Amino acid sequence: MKLANRMSRLGTETAFTVLARAKALEAEGRDIIHLEIGEPDFDTPANIIDAGVRALQSGYTHYTPAPGIPELRQTIASHISETRGLDFKAENVVVVPGAKPIIFFPILALIEAGDEVILPNPSFPIYESMVNFMDAKPVFVRLSEEEGFGFDLDMFADSLSDRTRLVILNSPSNPTGGVLSKDQLATIADMLRDRPDVMILSDEIYSRVLYDREHVSIASEPDMKDRTIILDGYSKTYAMTGWRLGYGVMNKALAEAVTQLQINSTSCVNASAQMAGIEALAGPQDAVDAMVAEFQARRDLIVEGLNSLPGVTCQLPEGAFYVFPNVTQLGIDQDELADRLLNEAGVATLPGTAFGEYGKGYLRLSYANSQDNIRRALDRIGELVTAAASV
Numbered sequence: 001m002k003l004a005n006r007m008s009r010l011g012t013e014t015a016f017t018v019l020a021r022a023k024a025l026e027a028e029g030r031d032i033i034h035l036e037i038g039e040p041d042f043d044t045p046a047n048i049i050d051a052g053v054r055a056l057q058s059g060y061t062h063y064t065p066a067p068g069i070p071e072l073r074q075t076i077a078s079h080i081s082e083t084r085g086l087d088f089k090a091e092n093v094v095v096v097p098g099a100k101p102i103i104f105f106p107i108l109a110l111i112e113a114g115d116e117v118i119l120p121n122p123s124f125p126i127y128e129s130m131v132n133f134m135d136a137k138p139v140f141v142r143l144s145e146e147e148g149f150g151f152d153l154d155m156f157a158d159s160l161s162d163r164t165r166l167v168i169l170n171s172p173s174n175p176t177g178g179v180l181s182k183d184q185l186a187t188i189a190d191m192l193r194d195r196p197d198v199m200i201l202s203d204e205i206y207s208r209v210l211y212d213r214e215h216v217s218i219a220s221e222p223d224m225k226d227r228t229i230i231l232d233g234y235s236k237t238y239a240m241t242g243w244r245l246g247y248g249v250m251n252k253a254l255a256e257a258v259t260q261l262q263i264n265s266t267s268c269v270n271a272s273a274q275m276a277g278i279e280a281l282a283g284p285q286d287a288v289d290a291m292v293a294e295f296q297a298r299r300d301l302i303v304e305g306l307n308s309l310p311g312v313t314c315q316l317p318e319g320a321f322y323v324f325p326n327v328t329q330l331g332i333d334q335d336e337l338a339d340r341l342l343n344e345a346g347v348a349t350l351p352g353t354a355f356g357e358y359g360k361g362y363l364r365l366s367y368a369n370s371q372d373n374i375r376r377a378l379d380r381i382g383e384l385v386t387a388a389a390s391v
C-alpha cells in the first residue's frame with residue numbers, strides 16, 4: 001500500500017506517544033507519575049454529567065444540526081461576547097468534537113500550498129503539523145524565556161511577508177504557561193491592521209486557567225473581530241477531555257466553510273455532550289473556580305520545587321497548567337533527560353523539543369496531577385538530577 005504523499009508531512013503530538021510508553025511501563029508493574037499529558041485529573045462537575053445523562057434519557061440520541069444545537073450555539077455566542085466584550089451571534093459559532101478541529105478545519109479552509117503561517121515556537125505541535133500538511137510554510141516566532149515566554153515582537157514584525165495568510169496565537173500558552181499582555185496584543189493588531197488578507201487563529205483554550213489576571217483576546221482589538229477565529233472549548237476548563245466538545249467563533253462566511261468541512265467529516269458532535277455543554281456554560285461556575293485555585297497551589301509547589309534543584313531554573317507561569325523548566329545547566333540533552341526520567345525515575349515528562357526547536361534545553365511538565373504526586377515526582381526528579389549534576 002502506498003500512502004498519499006501528504007501523510008509524510010503530518011506530524012503528531014508527542015504527549016500521546018509518551019503516554020503510551022508510560023502505560024506500557026505501568027503494565028509491566030512500574031509505578032509511573034504522569035506529568036506528560038495536558039489533561040485535568042479532576043472529574044467533570046456533577047451538574048454537567050447530570051445534564052448529559054438527562055439528555056440521553058430524553059432522546060438526544062440523534063444527529064444534530066452540523067454546526068451545533070441552536071441553543072448551545074447561542075449560549076456560546078453569549079459567553080464569548082460577554083467574556084471578550086464583543087457582539088457575536090449563534091451564526092458565528094461552530095461546535096466541534098474537541099477544540100482540535102478548530103485548528104484543522106480553518107487551516108484547511110484558508111491555507112493554500114506555499115502560503116506562510118506565522119506561529120509561536122515552542123507551541124502546540126498540531127499547528128505546525130497542519131501547516132506542513134497543507135504544504136504551506138510555517139514561520140516561527142520565538143517565545144523567549146527572558147521575556148516571560150511572550151511573543152518576540154521584533155521577530156514577528158520581520159516574519160510578516162506578502163505570503164503571510166494566517167497568524168496563530170496561543171495565550172495562555174501550551175507549553176510555557178506564558179500569557180500575552182494587552183499591550184503585546186495591541187502591538188500585534190497594529191502590525192496586522194493594514195493587512196486584511198491575514199487572518200488570526202487565537203487559541204484561547206486555557207482562557208479560564210489564569211492566575212490573578214483577566215483574559216484578553218486579540219479579537220477585542222479594533223478591526224480584529226472579523227479576522228480572528230477564537231478557539232475555545234470544554235476539555236480544560238470543565239475537565240471534559242473525553243467528551244470531545246469544543247468550538248470556534250469566527251466570521252459568518254468562515255463559519256459556513258468550517259461547517260461544510262464538519263458535514264464532510266464528523267457530521268456533528270454527539271447530541272448529549274452538546275446538551276451538557278449548555279449546562280457547563282450556563283450553570284454554576286464554582287467547580288471551575290475551585291479547579292483553578294487548586295492548579296495555582298500546584299503551580300506554586302512545582303515551581304518552588306524545581307527551582308530548588310541543582311541545574312534547573314523555572315519561571316512562574318501565569319496561566320494554563322504547564323511549567324517549562326530550563327535544564328540546560330544539567331548538561332544532559334532534554335530528550336535524553338525526559339527518557340531517563342521516565343525509564344529510571346518513573347516520571348513521565350516531555351522534552352521541550354516536542355513543541356519545536358526553541359524548546360531545546362527545556363522540559364514540559366503538566367501539573368494537572370495531585371499535590372502528593374507532584375511532591376513524589378519532585379523527589380524522584382531531584383534524585384536523578386542531583387546524581388547527574390555530581391558526575
Ligand code: PLP
Pocket residue numbers: 038097098099100101124170173174203205233234235236241245246
Ligand atoms: N490547543 C491547545 C493549545 C491545547 O493544549 C489543546 C489540548 O491539549 C488543544 C488545543 C485541543 O484541545 P481538545 O482536547 O479540546 O481538542
